[in-house]
Amino acid sequence: MTYLKQLVCLGTCCICLMPNVFSQVGINTTSPRTALEVAGSTKISDSIVITKIKSLKDSDNSTFLIQDENDFIKTLDVSNPTGAALGYIQEYVIVNPQLDWVLDFDTRISATDYVLNTVSAHYNRELIMNTANGINSSIPYASAFIKNGTWHIIADYPSANNRTPSEIGTWTITTLIYSRDLSKQFGTVNIPMANATTGSATSPIIN
Template sequence: MKNITLSNVFLIILTCIFTPALFAQDGTGVGIGTTTPRLKLEVAGDARISQGASIGIIDNLENDDTSTFLIQEDSDKIKALDVSNPTGAALGYIQVYDIVNPNEDWVLDFDTGVSATDFVLNAISASYNRELDISNGYTIPYYSAFIKNGTWHITADFPDANNLDANQIGTWTVTTLIYSKDLSKQFGQIIIPMNNNSSSAATTPFID
């Protein structure tokens, strides 16, 4: 039988005093910092995991389920991101602009007002709803997003073409995809030297 020292007795007494306040177990679960755990494990207060944590089986997302992401802020706080909320933050946004009655078919500069500091805006499709005079030859639509004075702008045009009926009011429909820079990774610009060739390849992929 081992000898019981005074320090051992003191440690046993401290354990008996403080353990009920820190650790409790009832019929439904285990609580740390709480005597009434609401789940199998509930931690009341801050927690730090230094070696990682294992997550059990997560069911596949069904069509009727709500997609929610967890986002870590600069302050190390974790927030839930509910992308089904139409007024809340999201990983990306799809915005359609109907630009009505431009000069013929020409939109030189439409300011979306979207901050170029906080967001990345891509014009992913565009269409024009009036018949064009293409007697000077075939033309394809040109549309693009660009930055000016800190916000994203849109330009759209059919080069070398105009409305067949100059009195008709036309409409450009431009669909944009907008990403928040806080919720996406920005890799920056990649310069591709073509060396007077018509084809090339990246030396290494920027992501794999």
């Protein structure tokens, strides 16, 4: 009878301890931080069903799961400043160009691996217009183009110069950079306008 009581007591203790022992499972780790933590690359041959995703808070760091060329699932931590990301925002501060003219600034960013767009550009000096040809206004022009395999930037106020030529001017140009591997590239769409001022795409690239 004493043996039976000891056995029942031992079984009760095991049941009580099981939630604490088996509530978290770790693979390649002895200290899992969630219900299931896998330390290392994961390869899944079937689909994954995700039933609920909690909303991100402002203090949370968002992380993506991506599949590489070897069909392995890896994490993409966009909060890591040195890691890969879906897109990048880079501001260039170009100091003391020739008056307000940046003819060719080489970012040295590969045009094969990335797409670069100029988002905004402004110049910090007062300008004077060239009125010799009847021009009394100028709109800032900034754009990105490909040369010798890398992205270059051009910036200028056409038909305008520094009011005081000796002043040092500064362009602040913000760019948005996409990785070609992590974004969908539709390629080039040719639009024949037939000498008209309006046009329309044959079909939308995104439905």
